[in-house]
Amino acid sequence: MSIGARTITVGIDGSRPSLDAADWAAREAQRRRLPLRLLHAGTEPAVFGRVCDVDVPAGRTRAALDRAAIELSYAHPALDIIARRTATPAVPALLAAAVEAETLVLGSRGRTGSAGFPVGSVALGVAARADRPVVLVRAGELPEDERMPVADGSSPSTAPYLPVVLGLDPDASADDLIGYAFDTAAVRSAPLHVVHPWTVPTSTLRPWRHRFPGTTVSEHRVDGDPGPRLLEASARAGLLVVGRRTGRGPGRAARSLIRHAGCPVAVVSHD
The missing domain is CATH 3.40.50.620 (HUPs)
Structure with missing residues (x-):
């Protein structure tokens, strides 16, 4: 990725909502023909690499970021995926990443009936301050959910x-x-x-x-x-x-x- 290039960036924390958000972000990156950047913020030592660097040797426990990068690379083989881990706390790390992003994508928990779905403090904190668009994706969001229903047996991806x-x-x-x-x-x-x-x-x-x-x-x-x-x-x-x-x-x-x-x-x- 060249300096100054825009990305679709998604926050990854290993939760189901963040993985569903990552899948949505991968589809958005493909639509816009942009690289996908996965960002895990926390206390682990910062590392940086493309997805080929994340395929760790057998016997080593893969972190959530590594697993997400590998799964997405299999699902979207033509997509340029960049995985980054930083020790910076989540909100400032995501706000900094948003500066270089076309869109920042974050996950929310799934529906809880008429009360709707809760949105965490990180997601709301970032959405309230980011200079770039922030997309909040609920848990359980599927590729076919963004397309018209199909009734003739054709693939939902063509709808x-x-x-x-x-x-x-x-x-x-x-x-x-x-x-x-x-x-x-x-x-x-x-x-x-x-x-x-x-x-x-x-x-x-x-x-x-x-x-x-x-x-x-x-x-x-x-x-x-x-x-x-x-x-x-x-x-x-x-x-x-x-x-x-x-x-x-x-x-x-x-x-x-x-x-x-x-x-x-x-x-x-x-x-």
């Missing part, structure tokens, strides 16, 4: 992607947020559904429609709080994109969506 859903804040200059949503939909050849209050001008999306003419865009205007509509839409989406103001953490509505959404959630910092 079209589910829509990307964008929740648009009317009170902010949100070019970074809108740009991320349009770009993500374009990479997947997926439709983009934009949910926003009536107070958002109709001209807001016009330049983005021109920039991404191949992306099918539908706008859904709602009276009052768009949160319930976004939550409903997330049940039939491949990714939900929400924003937060630069220098602030996700607001109450965004935190609720992070906990209850039926798909991975991307948190994007914007002015």
Whole structure:
């Protein structure tokens, strides 16, 4: 990987949610034709190597990072995978890694019924401060969950992607947020559904429609709080994109969506 090159970076701690997040991150790296960087933060001595360096001799116990790198290299043989371990604590290590990342991916625990799925302090702490988009992936997320259902026996991997859903804040200059949503939909050849209050001008999306003419865009205007509509839409989406103001953490509505959404959630910092 050349200096300055972007990556899809995922935090690995050996838990099931982090491994499911790593699989999601690997698919995102393939879609964007970027290297995948696995990062384990903790107290072990820091090492750095590509996946070929991680295939340790027989008899040595493989760490969670090593196992994840090897499993992903078998599942995605064409993917450039970089594994790194650092002794820096998780939040500062992930925030530093986000600076060089196109997207930072973190895992959350699985659903616990109507209460949604809990999001750990590390995931929320990073999502609240990272300069780059942070995608939170719940445990149990599968490749077919981001695609349209198939009923004719064909492979789920060939099915079209589910829509990307964008929740648009009317009170902010949100070019970074809108740009991320349009770009993500374009990479997947997926439709983009934009949910926003009536107070958002109709001209807001016009330049983005021109920039991404191949992306099918539908706008859904709602009276009052768009949160319930976004939550409903997330049940039939491949990714939900929400924003937060630069220098602030996700607001109450965004935190609720992070906990209850039926798909991975991307948190994007914007002015």
